[in-house]
Amino acid sequence: MMISKRLQTIVDLIDKDLNLVDIGTDHGIVPVEVLNNNYNKKIIATDINPKPLSRAESFIKQNNFEGKVDLRVGSGLKPININEADQILVAGMGGELIADILKSDLDKAKYAKQMILQPMTKVEELRKFLIDNGFNISKDIVIEDNQSKQIRYFHILVVNNDKGIDYGPFELIFGPTDQINISQDYKHYIKRKIDQYEKRIASMNNSDNFNTIRRRLEYERRLKFLIEVYESTKNC
Numbered sequence: 001m002m003i004s005k006r007l008q009t010i011v012d013l014i015d016k017d018l019n020l021v022d023i024g025t026d027h028g029i030v031p032v033e034v035l036n037n038n039y040n041k042k043i044i045a046t047d048i049n050p051k052p053l054s055r056a057e058s059f060i061k062q063n064n065f066e067g068k069v070d071l072r073v074g075s076g077l078k079p080i081n082i083n084e085a086d087q088i089l090v091a092g093m094g095g096e097l098i099a100d101i102l103k104s105d106l107d108k109a110k111y112a113k114q115m116i117l118q119p120m121t122k123v124e125e126l127r128k129f130l131i132d133n134g135f136n137i138s139k140d141i142v143i144e145d146n147q148s149k150q151i152r153y154f155h156i157l158v159v160n161n162d163k164g165i166d167y168g169p170f171e172l173i174f175g176p177t178d179q180i181n182i183s184q185d186y187k188h189y190i191k192r193k194i195d196q197y198e199k200r201i202a203s204m205n206n207s208d209n210f211n212t213i214r215r216r217l218e219y220e221r222r223l224k225f226l227i228e229v230y231e232s233t234k235n236c
């Protein structure tokens with residue numbers, strides 16, 4: 001089965017020694033793919049809506065894994081008992097929704113030895129939520145996915161007990177910059193951000209509105225940071 005780079009990266013990050021809870025599984029691709037990779041721990045897959053869950057059930061059957069995934073309807077971590085939440089995956093939702101899901105059941109989130117979180121939006125807010133609540137972000141990856149012709153960037157955060165990343169104010173927005181040595185995708189992401197900020201700043205240049213000027217100055221600081229990061233990656 002061909003799966004997207006986003007989902008493949010998530011599958012590769014799953015710890016095969018921990019039980020897996022896939023919150024908001026939708027199509028059920030992740031459970032099927034981990035089973036294809038000889039994963040033999042318990043898998044629970046949930047969704048707030050019964051419809052996607054029955055879609056996941058059919059997909060699991062089609063792949064001859066009937067009975068191998070415990071499917072449960074419900075919101076966030078509600079359908080899970082605390083001692084089942086070894087490894088939590090929440091992917092393909094907004095960063096604020098992911099933070100809300102964790103906040104509503106903080107004891108379960110804290111019990112997990114590993115969480116893999118893939119926000120579609122508001123990654124800065126999710127990073128802040130995690131840090132403010134004493135979670136340790138050990139990996140913070142950007143991937144470039146151009147499967148749908150349009151290039152898209154996805155953030156994937158891994159929370160566990162490995163060494164945590166020290167975030168400065170700009171890293172909270174754009175992700176840690178130490179990954180520049182290993183990731184071409186991160187370089188492309190930074191370049192995309194530089195282009196976006198240059199356009200935004202240009203569109204604000206003639207304004208004498210106080211708030212616009214303040215925002216423009218902030219964007220100029222961000223742009224300076226991004227250019228420095230980009231320049232430092234040139235030889236990588």
Ligand SMILES: C[S@@+](CC[C@H](N)C(=O)[O-])C[C@H]1O[C@@H](n2cnc3c(N)ncnc32)[C@H](O)[C@@H]1O
Nearest residue numbers: 023024025026047048049052074075076091092
């Ligand atoms: C865009 S899909 C993402 C599917 C898959 N996780 C992925 O990354 O490709 C989001 C899924 O999350 C489900 N969902 C939304 N809010 C939820 C919540 N509070 N608890 C559980 N599932 C939720 C939706 O019904 C939908 O099936």
